[in-house]
Amino acid sequence: MPYPLRRLVRPLLILVAVIFMAASGHAWGREPPLPSVSAPYRVTVYAHVPEPMKLSFAPDGSLYVGRQPGLRIHRVGPGGQPVTEFGPPMTDPDAVLVDAAAHIGGYRFAVLVGGDGVLAAIHADETSSVLFDSGFDDVDDMKFDRHRRLVFSDDRPRVLSTTGAPPTVLFETPTRPGSIAIDTRNRIFVALADGTIRIYGPDGRLVDDAFATGLAGLDTYLAFPGIAGAAMPGPLYVLSGTTLLRFTPGGKAMTIGTGFVPGPSSGTGFVFGPDGALYVSDYYANRILRISRRGRP
8 A cells, every 4th residue: 555545544444443432332431321311300310230130228318239140149238339349248138128117027128139039038147047038930020019918929820929928919910010210199000011001909900901001111211200299190210121111190191202122021220219319220331320300309
């Protein structure tokens, strides 16, 4: 190649490499792009945590973060720092739920960890104990209702519950359930693998077989804002694949964000914090996102 041409080609190759690295969002340690949300919402990075999965807040603002099998869960201090490992390595600690009032097992401020056929507790001193180890499969999502009852899904078409005794089937579903949310009336909203959200009463009876349809199956996550003392259900927030939606109690949807990246199937954390903000785990970017509304706590 003639020398003048070599002088032109080399800078062009360098420029192409720089553009490629910048487009990846990881060039020289840069943050990947944030999702886009509409006003008055804003999204920021709350904490950097390796491969975060399910999320659960303690009353003091500490955030507990599920992990992949064989690892230790993380604890994120109030405000996003410090980030530390918490408790011993667990069999499959992707689903976590803080039990501040000792509803299950009698341990205050224990972190319940749902694994593959095991429901365990990590105590405040970071020791652990097995609560239940039979009658269910891999735990997907766990929530408490207003009657101190633990409601959870596993990888079968059903939802189970317990108030301290071995879990039993509360109701069966047409396809596998993933994320669960419980409103102020103790109605149970369930995201199913067929892309629908169904509503069940506290007794397990079907209330609405198609509150929402056309969603992203097990990559659909549900959360209600914390509305202490509210007499009526509030809006339901839904992460459907890459899209963040807000549903009115009547089922009308509004898109408020795009560009989210789901983690492993049914493993994304999606919860409201004590501050009223919505927190989402961003598994592949090793971070937890915070979505807040300007002008509101």
